[in-house]
Amino acid sequence: MAVLTLRSDDFPRWYQDVIAKAELADNGPVRGSMVIRPYGYSLWERMQADVDARIKAAGAVNAYFPLFIPESYLRREAEHVEGFSPELAVVTHGGGKELEEPVVVRPTSETVIGEYMAKWTQSYRDLPLLLNQWANVVRWELRPRLFLRTSEFLWQEGHTAHADGPDAAAYARRIALEVYQDFMVSVLAMPVFVGRKTRKERFAGAINTLTCEGMMGDGKALQMATSHELGQNFARAFDIDYLGADGARHLAWTTSWGSSTRMVGGLIMAHGDDAGLRVPPRLAPTQVVVLPVRDDEKVVATATQIADALKAAGVRATLDARPGLSFGRRVTDWELKGAPVRVEVGPRDLAVGNVTLARRDTGEKITVPLAEAAARVPALLDDVQAGLYQQALALRDSRTADVTSLADAIEAAATGFARLPWRLVGDEGEARLAAESLTVRCIQNADGTLPTGTDDTDDLVCLVARAY
Template sequence: MAASVLTPQSADFPRWYQDVVAKAELAETGAARGTQIIKPWGYALWERIQGELDARIKATGHDNVYFPLFIPMEYFEREAEHVEGFSPELAVVTHGGGKELTEPLAVRPTSETVIGEAMARWIQGHRDLPLLLNQWANVVRWELRPRLFLRTTEFLWQEGHTAHATWQEAQDETLRILVEVYAEVLRDVLAVPVLLGRKTEAEKFPGAESTYTLEGLMRDGKALQMGTSHNLGQNFATAFDIAFTDESGARRQAWTTSWGVSTRVVGGLVMAHGDDRGLRLPPAVAPLQVVVLAVKDDTIPVAQRLAAELRDAGVRVRVDQRTNLSFGRRAVDWELKGVPLRLEVGPRDVAAGQATLARRDTGDKSAVALHAVAAQLPGLLDAIQAAMLDGARERRDAATIDVADPDEIDGPGFFRLPWAQLGVEGEARLAERGYTVRCLLTADGGIPGGGPDRDDAGLVAYVAKAY
């Protein structure tokens, strides 16, 4: 076995993360502070995630739109909590065309305001509701401490914005996105089990009535917020006058929601599954599911034939015929990049009528008959997908500890305790020690309700250190 090319996770997890992002060629820092250059392999991951999210967003009835990058500053001032929450991290354009602007423009940190302004004009009667929009965009938040993918000044995301006739419809939408779009993609595609819950008042989105979240657990025991869905109540509808005439002819204010998932999840994918040999990609999200490695020039034709058969079987596959590079170099490269299966086709294999199959998730190697490759691998990919989710779930469950007292909270993982034992003051005390309430769940693990008449008394808090 070659010497490790990465800092071991156990030695220094943040360093390991930086190493993997660099060595797997996911991204590098941009010239301007906090910006990142997403490289082909990293962008391919994002495109897979995008595709899965986009399909589900559309399947649940939403249409894609695109709103401007620049937003008049004045828009932010209309919603008190929103401006307070976002002002510190706004990038503001003060000059254009060589002149100072009379009205400064904010570079969008999120688009509730511009989209709210348009909704107010687009929605007139109840037949215009619900209005279900989504946009894929870049946003800018002047972050104090950037980290590739996890927290960058500019990042890519989708942001959904919807308007409804009633509170209940807005609440249903908020949870439908959480469960049917986000949780499904994270669980079934990224193989990351997530806690679905509601944020505390301290942690909710500025301007929201309630914020729902999906919290994943990384391999170092820290939590990562992998997506949020907000019921905005009538806060933005009031600020931007989003109103409609109902069936009875009465003028009523709408209820809105917003929800987003960003390139942060790429970082989450890395940290949820990666090991000391690099990335481990679940097959569903892997840009390449199988690499057929032709060991020698002589075996290139066989490798290409196998790849063609796999492609016909619906597998994302590439032949590595860079025989000018050593075998070890190439094997390590693909392991760093996390490709789920590597099919080694060497002279000895071909002579025996077989190929050598290496699994990235377990490291196991086995022989597979050449004629059976196309028939066997798709099923194996499904098995790997399931095994990776099971593995992540086991790690998560093993790292979730029930505590009776907040003082017992110490170390990695999730700590679970009744919210009543914590409360707003307990939450603040935990924050001083670097722990946050990641989310609140019902006693039986369900998603808590929202709304003004909700009762938080019986809820359970999940506490962890977070990225």
């Protein structure tokens, strides 16, 4: 009997199965909420550490703003309040009393951060002001799905203020490319299309939204992270202005950008197979699991030595000699959890001085001399990292169709992405796509690069897909 529903039978159910069996998360007690279990959290923790380092390398610093926001703040930017109103959680009672003014639980922090940016931004010397925070946010969800859409989720949200529009635009772009895309490609081993959103799909209050769109194993798209140019909309609403070198006051330009626990969902759906999760080595909390085939003293001692040698070499290795669990059961467990490489240490192999290395990406097994085992691992991990990327890229290529009409796009998007000239879609086309539960995921230059600006020039293409 298969441990999981097959992906080809029922992809959404396979997804739920992986989350349950790999012990990634549980539904929380309040509808739409999520408990992130230790293994799921270890994936997020490692994503966080890597993204955080990239954010700092881009010059931003971390801060922390309050969970509770006065309702009045959200109302100051018209599109923003309209976008978020249906999703708000509202606190009406605190400390045993009804509050004079109800407060909302932050759905995102543009407004409260805008208020403080206005205080901190006095002169052009204070700009750019580059802030980031790691926090939980709440958007009430009626149709929750673990990691993808939950009423509460964890994320980082960057908020920056700049002296002029070009500087703000360049920074939003830098975050999309250097922080998000590069992280996804080089750590998550996920190819992503980076483009700009259509006017209709922009963030509430933005003048331009950049997005990284990944393809999942079922051909659907997942928005993995976004970076927004907010123009002067929030600066105007919150009086974020500064004294220029010219002695006059100027309104600042702001950006915001975020990535969330949703990336864990993307990781599962992009790399998972019918045996479970497959975690790219650069992300994996356990890169190598060392499994004694039998509960035999010599076998366990050898397995322990190998695990120790790997750890000493800086590999994240785990010895799994859990008593009372058969070898087969332990293999299944680590396949579910997606450990990139298994070292299997058995008495027969050992009798001739060998151990077996198994790759999670291809299932391939190789027998190597015991003395070489630890030394072979680093290159193997690089191979798995590259292998997962290549498989994801091959899937995406095979399921991305270049088409020349909206009708063909609708057909192709039933199983993957359709790419076509943006001028064949436009606002009207978007409405037609919406009727088919399809969206324009992003607009790109014809060569696949991220367009500058928001002009609808004739050479632009767009990607159409079903999406999570």
